[in-house]
Amino acid sequence: MSSITSISALDVPRIKSDFPVFEERFDGRELAYLDSANSSQKPRQVLEGLTEFYEHSYANVHRAVYELGERATAGYEGAREKTRAFLGADSTREIIFTRNGTEALNLVAHAWGLNELGPGDVVVSTVLEHHSNFVPWQYVAERTGAEFAVIGADGNGELDLEQLDAIAGRGRVRLVAFGLISNSIGSVNPVEALIGWAREHGAVTVVDACQAAPHRTLDVASLGVDFLALTGHKMLAPSGIGVLWGRQALLNSMEPFNLGGEMIRSVTIEETTWNELPNKFEAGTPPIAQAYGLGLAIDYLTRVGLERIEAHEHDLTTYAMERLAGADGVSVLGPPAERRGGIVSFTLDSAHPHDVAQILDSHGVAVRAGHHCTQPAMDHFGISATTRASFYLYNTRTDVDRLVEALADVRATFA
Amino acid sequence: MSDLYRELILDHYKNPRNHGELDPCDAHAQGQNPLCGDDIAISMNFSGDDVSEVRFTGRGCAISQAAASMLMELVEGRSVTELAELPKEELLDEIGVPLEKNPARLKCALLSLGVLKLALHRAKGTPLPEEWAGFEER
Ligand SMILES: Cc1ncc(COP(=O)(O)O)c(C=O)c1O
Numbered sequence: 001m002s003s004i005t006s007i008s009a010l011d012v013p014r015i016k017s018d019f020p021v022f023e024e025r026f027d028g029r030e031l032a033y034l035d036s037a038n039s040s041q042k043p044r045q046v047l048e049g050l051t052e053f054y055e056h057s058y059a060n061v062h063r064a065v066y067e068l069g070e071r072a073t074a075g076y077e078g079a080r081e082k083t084r085a086f087l088g089a090d091s092t093r094e095i096i097f098t099r100n101g102t103e104a105l106n107l108v109a110h111a112w113g114l115n116e117l118g119p120g121d122v123v124v125s126t127v128l129e130h131h132s133n134f135v136p137w138q139y140v141a142e143r144t145g146a147e148f149a150v151i152g153a154d155g156n157g158e159l160d161l162e163q164l165d166a167i168a169g170r171g172r173v174r175l176v177a178f179g180l181i182s183n184s185i186g187s188v189n190p191v192e193a194l195i196g197w198a199r200e201h202g203a204v205t206v207v208d209a210c211q212a213a214p215h216r217t218l219d220v221a222s223l224g225v226d227f228l229a230l231t232g233h234k235m236l237a238p239s240g241i242g243v244l245w246g247r248q249a250l251l252n253s254m255e256p257f258n259l260g261g262e263m264i265r266s267v268t269i270e271e272t273t274w275n276e277l278p279n280k281f282e283a284g285t286p287p288i289a290q291a292y293g294l295g296l297a298i299d300y301l302t303r304v305g306l307e308r309i310e311a312h313e314h315d316l317t318t319y320a321m322e323r324l325a326g327a328d329g330v331s332v333l334g335p336p337a338e339r340r341g342g343i344v345s346f347t348l349d350s351a352h353p354h355d356v357a358q359i360l361d362s363h364g365v366a367v368r369a370g371h372h373c374t375q376p377a378m379d380h381f382g383i384s385a386t387t388r389a390s391f392y393l394y395n396t397r398t399d400v401d402r403l404v405e406a407l408a409d410v411r412a413t414f415a
Numbered sequence: 416m417s418d419l420y421r422e423l424i425l426d427h428y429k430n431p432r433n434h435g436e437l438d439p440c441d442a443h444a445q446g447q448n449p450l451c452g453d454d455i456a457i458s459m460n461f462s463g464d465d466v467s468e469v470r471f472t473g474r475g476c477a478i479s480q481a482a483a484s485m486l487m488e489l490v491e492g493r494s495v496t497e498l499a500e501l502p503k504e505e506l507l508d509e510i511g512v513p514l515e516k517n518p519a520r521l522k523c524a525l526l527s528l529g530v531l532k533l534a535l536h537r538a539k540g541t542p543l544p545e546e547w548a549g550f551e552e553r
Contacts, residue, residue, distance in 0.1 A: 352476040354451050358419060384452035413420050
């Protein structure tokens with residue numbers, strides 16, 4: 001692997017020993033967990049840190065005047081600062097905690113989209129998007145009378161930028177939403193070109209970083225986007241926490257999303273005024289411990305080093321694509337390893353993806369089968385589902401070998 | 416190997432019984448399982464109160480397609496009222512693999528039975544209990 005020569009390799013056995021789930025045996029076997037694009041496993045550092053937080057520092061945040069409440073608030077706000085640094089953002093005011101990535105994207109769709117869009121406007125998404133970065137835009141376009149335009153892709157599942165001119169011809173391009181890495185086939189989208197194009201048209205950009213944030217370094221300042229969403233459970237954190245980062249000026253100009261406690265400055269029978277950022281967008285008791293857990297996960301990822309994680313996954317992806325290329329009846333979707341994240345999606349000539357996944361499970365190999373919440377992408381390829389293997393810092397080439405061996409059993413079963 | 420894929424299931428999957436479409440037919444329905452994308456269509460003809468002929472087409476996982484094929488063997492020659500009340504246990508016994516622990520695959524296994532009940536309901540007005548009603552909107 002030429003790309004990793006300058007970066008010291010991951011100590012995978014040591015990393016693996018941080019994840020208690022790998023001590024578990026399934027029919028006597030260790031788990032080959034190849035479903036981290038769906039949700040990641042959690043290291044002891046996060047699990048134990050959470051327990052400690054609950055045991056010593058838990059109360060509601062922002063409203064308790066006693067010591068415990070202050071500790072909880074410090075833990076929660078500390079996680080916001082870690083997230084700010086992780087994303088290279090200017091201010092913690094720009095870091096809004098949500099329940100998950102889906103809620104972060106919906107926040108923009110509702111608080112910005114429903115108020116800003118109208119007839120003559122064009123809202124752009126792509127055919128590769130996860131439903132959570134597709135359906136909200138389709139919906140706000142429908143509700144506001146704006147046009148919904150979808151950037152198509154080629155046979156490799158790479159976006160077809162030649163369509164951009166035609167899309168611009170349909171009206172005023174106001175918002176462009178796309179993912180950094182496709183969750184269903186793993187292709188890396190051409191971020192610079194898309195952002196350059198969106199800016200030319202004065203459009204707001206929304207980037208879905210749910211599949212990128214766990215695996216590679218992000219820097220919102222150099223990306224040049226306006227909004228970015230991520231989800232904690234795919235990056236070693238507990239479920240129930242997501243992040244929306246947005247430019248302060250935009251967030252300030254927006255209407256609120258959820259209404260209730262914490263997001264208000266003052267409430268009278270006549271009128272309510274909104275709180276400052278980020279509280280304006282965090283109505284109600286937030287996911288306190290989950291946010292704290294995200295901070296612990298960021299500590300862990302930063303300590304290991306995202307460049308090394310990315311290089312390790314690239315090695316596994318390259319290896320998996322080589323091995324699968326030699327496996328009978330397997331067709332891998334998407335671009336070559338150089339232009340993809342740690343995701344390999346494939347079909348098998350003789351068996352449906354759900355049957356494949358079921359038989360792999362009996363070999364202790366966990367993969368995902370289905371449309372991966374990307375039905376437009378499946379339609380694009382003319383299929384209804386794929387089997388998907390995805391890699392993270394705890395995976396090894398042995399996991400890939402076990403996948404390939406188990407696939408031979410699937411083929412034998414359905415021969 | 417997973418015990419879900421015993422010989423009989425694979426045999427029905429690879430060699431589906433009564434595969435095809437009756438056109439014209441006395442009753443027809445189609446249904447999908449959104450989770451797996453399984454799709455089953457059933458067409459039937461009646462002779463008096465009995466089902467004289469039945470066919471299915473579909474695509475999807477082995478469990479859904481094999482179960483539909485097995486259902487065909489349970490249906491022909493039986494009366495409409497009997498079939499409208501056919502308990503799912505009868506089909507599950509036929510399939511004969513443990514699905515209790517696997518609610519997702521249970522849905523695959525029972526898709527064809529739901530489509531059958533919908534076809535009977537439409538053609539003959541037999542009752543369609545709540546649990547099978549989900550297909551009707553499509
Ligand atoms: C690319 C992408 N976007 C958004 C999401 C939504 O994340 P969540 O389900 O945590 O809201 C996912 C997760 O499946 C994803 O892969």
